[in-house]
Amino acid sequence: MNSYVPILFMLGLGFAFAALSVFTSLVVGPKRYNRAKLEAYECGIQPTPHAAGGGRVPIKYYLTAMLFIIFDIESIFLYPFAVAFNKLGLFALVEMVLFILTVFIAYAYVWRRGGLEWD
Amino acid sequence: MTAVAPLALPAAFQPSNVDYLAILPLLIVFGAALVGVLVEAFAPRERRHVIQVGLAVVGLLGAAVAIIPAAGHQGVTMGLADGSTNRQMFALAVDGPALFMQGTIVLMGVLGILTMAERFGGTGPDAFTPSGASTPGSANETAAARAGALTSEVFPLTMFAIFGMMLFPTTNDLIGMFVALEVLSLPLYILSGLARRRRLLSQEASLKYFLLGAFSSAFFLFGTALLYGYAGSVYFGDLSRAIASGPLAMNGLLLPGAFLVFVGLLFKVGAVPFHAWTPDVYQGAPTPVTGFMAACTKAAAFGAILRLAYVGLDTGRWEWTNALVLVALLTMVVGAVLSVTQTDMKRLLAYSSIAHAGFILVGVLAFDRKAIGAVLFYLVAYGFATIAAFAIVSLVRQNGAEATHLSQWAGLGKRYPVVAGAFAFLMLAFAGIPLTSGFVSKFAVFSAAVGTGGATGTVLAVVGVVCSAITVFVYARVIVLMFFSDAPDDAVEVVTPSVSTTFSIAIGTLVTLALGVLPSALLDLADRASQFVR
Numbered sequence: 001m002n003s004y005v006p007i008l009f010m011l012g013l014g015f016a017f018a019a020l021s022v023f024t025s026l027v028v029g030p031k032r033y034n035r036a037k038l039e040a041y042e043c044g045i046q047p048t049p050h051a052a053g054g055g056r057v058p059i060k061y062y063l064t065a066m067l068f069i070i071f072d073i074e075s076i077f078l079y080p081f082a083v084a085f086n087k088l089g090l091f092a093l094v095e096m097v098l099f100i101l102t103v104f105i106a107y108a109y110v111w112r113r114g115g116l117e118w119d
Numbered sequence: 120m121t122a123v124a125p126l127a128l129p130a131a132f133q134p135s136n137v138d139y140l141a142i143l144p145l146l147i148v149f150g151a152a153l154v155g156v157l158v159e160a161f162a163p164r165e166r167r168h169v170i171q172v173g174l175a176v177v178g179l180l181g182a183a184v185a186i187i188p189a190a191g192h193q194g195v196t197m198g199l200a201d202g203s204t205n206r207q208m209f210a211l212a213v214d215g216p217a218l219f220m221q222g223t224i225v226l227m228g229v230l231g232i233l234t235m236a237e238r239f240g241g242t243g244p245d246a247f248t249p250s251g252a253s254t255p256g257s258a259n260e261t262a263a264a265r266a267g268a269l270t271s272e273v274f275p276l277t278m279f280a281i282f283g284m285m286l287f288p289t290t291n292d293l294i295g296m297f298v299a300l301e302v303l304s305l306p307l308y309i310l311s312g313l314a315r316r317r318r319l320l321s322q323e324a325s326l327k328y329f330l331l332g333a334f335s336s337a338f339f340l341f342g343t344a345l346l347y348g349y350a351g352s353v354y355f356g357d358l359s360r361a362i363a364s365g366p367l368a369m370n371g372l373l374l375p376g377a378f379l380v381f382v383g384l385l386f387k388v389g390a391v392p393f394h395a396w397t398p399d400v401y402q403g404a405p406t407p408v409t410g411f412m413a414a415c416t417k418a419a420a421f422g423a424i425l426r427l428a429y430v431g432l433d434t435g436r437w438e439w440t441n442a443l444v445l446v447a448l449l450t451m452v453v454g455a456v457l458s459v460t461q462t463d464m465k466r467l468l469a470y471s472s473i474a475h476a477g478f479i480l481v482g483v484l485a486f487d488r489k490a491i492g493a494v495l496f497y498l499v500a501y502g503f504a505t506i507a508a509f510a511i512v513s514l515v516r517q518n519g520a521e522a523t524h525l526s527q528w529a530g531l532g533k534r535y536p537v538v539a540g541a542f543a544f545l546m547l548a549f550a551g552i553p554l555t556s557g558f559v560s561k562f563a564v565f566s567a568a569v570g571t572g573g574a575t576g577t578v579l580a581v582v583g584v585v586c587s588a589i590t591v592f593v594y595a596r597v598i599v600l601m602f603f604s605d606a607p608d609d610a611v612e613v614v615t616p617s618v619s620t621t622f623s624i625a626i627g628t629l630v631t632l633a634l635g636v637l638p639s640a641l642l643d644l645a646d647r648a649s650q651f652v653r
Contacts (some may be wrong), residue, residue, distance in 0.1 A: 109157070113159070
């Protein structure tokens with residue numbers, strides 16, 4: 001049972017920190033509201049309801065975010081590969097080229113299908 | 120504490136041992152899918168459809184041929200053997216059941232692709248929409264059509280799904296199995312939302328499938344974490360050895376872990392109580408996708424269940440078998456009873472597929488080499504009949520839209536005897552009437568259950584036979600409706616398909632007949648392929 005005490009302590013600490021942060025910002029923070037601040041945060045999309053039966057939501061933010069994930073994953077794999085490059089040898093180099101090629105196919109698809117154009 | 124020593128990092132980097140011939144079928148399908156994405160990016164619009172269909176079919180047939188050399192290279196691959204601890208850390212197990220399932224999925228995938236390619240002579244639209252968010256006939260859709268939006272992306276998506284399905288029964292560890300599960304699921308979520316007609320129903324199906332699928336994936340991952348906590352390894356060989364020698368005090372990790380992993384897999388085959396998505400998704404998805412999904416996903420997921428039950432968790436099966444027996448009983452009874460009340464053809468086939476999942480589970484639970492062969496045979500028989508049946512459903516139309524309500528099928532046999540006859544024959548196969556593949560497959564799994572399943576197996580087989588009898592009523596009702604009742608005034612028509620769908624229906628029906636009349640060749644092959652490597 002004793003081994004769970006640190007976890008409980010951590011849990012309590014987490015709650016306390018959250019409560020303290022909210023409370024402090026309520027007391028200390030300046031309260032100057034404008035229209036943009038009163039809107040629900042939706043990644044730049046107008047959160048108002050659309051006209052019935054056919055309103056469209058722009059998805060360019062999501063496209064950009066997904067594109068970011070492609071390169072995000074690529075760089076995550078590239079870092080440890082670059083650090084250990086001397087030990088890994090030819091096998092890992094070939095594997096990495098294949099991996100980057102696969103990611104590049106996704107990139108070429110996005111580029112050709114207009115995913116990089118903002119409007 | 121744990122039975123297996125924790126993994127010590129080697130001083131020098133050792134590249135994995137990869138037997139490229141053994142994984143050649145997987146590589147071919149994955150490569151064809153990647154080339155498909157490039158075709159989508161660079162090929163001229165008007166030729167894309169033809170190129171994609173050709174590429175997919177050639178890729179799948181190439182993979183089917185590549186299974187022959189792969190069969191000579193069976194064994195575990197893609198990993199390392201640690202000499203000091205005598206551990207085999209291999210991500211893939213290319214063995215009989217895996218290759219048999221790969222071949223089945225690839226060949227059924229060809230039929231699936233061909234039904235998806237149906238454009239009624241190149242003049243009509245296919246079953247998919249390029250712009251799902253727009254109302255049919257709206258200005259938005261016209262704009263999408265003018266911008267050149269096409270539906271040929273379904274083919275690379277399907278190829279990625281097929282790659283995941285082939286990987287699923289081949290994986291030798293829980294993490295690889297999870298990756299395969301996601302690779303096969305994600306394209307299916309998209310494909311089921313792409314129907315040209317009844318878009319809201321289709322998108323609702325897609326969302327339901329995605330949410331419930333994500334939920335079941337989370338179950339699978341949590342189970343994986345618990346099993347890793349128990350065994351200190353995710354490899355099936357380690358898991359099996361850890362259970363055989365492991366401390367009973369750790370059952371608190373083993374049992375929930377095993378159950379949760381099984382939940383993730385049973386969700387994919389649509390076993391009760393994880394079946395809730397099946398009718399909605401089968402009904403909402405474009406009909407060619409439904410056929411492909413019903414046949415190939417079931418084959419892949421049962422391949423994975425077999426490996427988990429016979430290789431990974433086999434030593435602990437006294438602990439979890441009873442839960443699976445309960446699931447099998449519920450699946451058979453609920454699938455059979457609820458199929459009686461259905462009024463929509465696609466929902467009826469969905470509940471029938473749930474009942475069939477129960478019958479296959481009976482075979483899985485017999486725990487015998489013979490039972491593996493029976494299950495493999497069942498999956499082939501059920502898959503080919505299912506693809507053909509859904510392809511026929513996509514042909515029965517009223518005012519251009521698919522007529523799936525049962526009452527609309529009344530009198531179909533009098534006006535279109537060939538199509539209705541083929542459908543009736545497939546219904547008989549689902550029911551398990553002799554001279555169809557359904558009879559042989561049901562006989563094989565039930566006799567395996569009675570033979571080696573003990574008292575539980577006998578109970579399961581008896582319930583299975585009773586439930587089969589219930590479903591016979593359902594299928595007989597459809598046949599009576601088609602042949603012995605009068606057509607309504609606003610009668611449906613059977614559109615004439617192009618050669619690709621005709622080929623799919625003909626092959627599916629012929630395989631159903633051939634496996635019913637001369638099953639011994641495939642039964643032998645399935646029996647020879649029923650040895651798992653460890």
